[in-house]
Amino acid sequence: MLPGFPHAEPLAGLAGGVLIGLAAAVLLLGSGRIAGISGIFARATGVANSSLPRVAAWAFVLGLPLGAQVVMALNGPLTPSFLSLRWVAVAGLVVGIGTRLGSGCTSGHGVCGLSRLSPRSIVATLTFMATGIATVAIMNVLI
């Protein structure tokens, strides 16, 4: 529990974050690569070319739901609340365009790039945090 923030789960967040950091560290020190999920997904689906073997890209992508499944098996079912499909569809489209133009997402820029103090990733992360915060604020007013 975090005083003042009844909905926050700092310990689960920290534990999840450590796992994510370990995941990125495994890929860097094991394969010498950045765990940028949008880029690896683009490689797996054939949208982008890279030196990453396609089978490895698919192994990573399929590992994501597998890992979530393991958490559900150990920790019980998750009860997320998604927005309506219309919003989800629009959001996916914008995320797809944005991550290709911006060369990455929360994982590549936010985790791998920030921890490396990459100037590009610092700019990207500050930018998508700002527009994300603005988007939620505007939606709260309009909807």
Next chain:
Amino acid sequence: MRQKVTSEALVALLSGVLFGAGLALGGMTDPARVRGFLDLFGTWDPTLAFVMGGAVLVMAIAWLIQPRMIHPLFADVFTLPGVRDITPRLVIGAGLFGVGWGLAGLCPGPGIAALVIEPVSAAVFVATMLIGMVLVRLFEKDA
């Protein structure tokens, strides 16, 4: 060569599973929690700051180890981004990505991991994300 591809795929699978588990454990597969974090001007949920903090901390250690290694454990070379320019494309892309992230509370990793949590919504997100990526690719071919 074949052996190298297999070990790369296994490393990628391990990384993907750890990543997916971390996303689920940290609450990133719940759009309400992600949007709660971006809701800076409303009832702010700081959980994601702990996810990000934990991940960046662990990955920063990996970045300290990396220069001391001659090559990755299971590959010949480190394949790391060398681009350093901060371009309009980077900022526009990251900005768009943030808008999509805020719209539905999903980024690429959680969207893919959620395929086993909220299959229909996640599938719609992943599908339109792929369309967005393909659109950028098509547009770039014309340019």
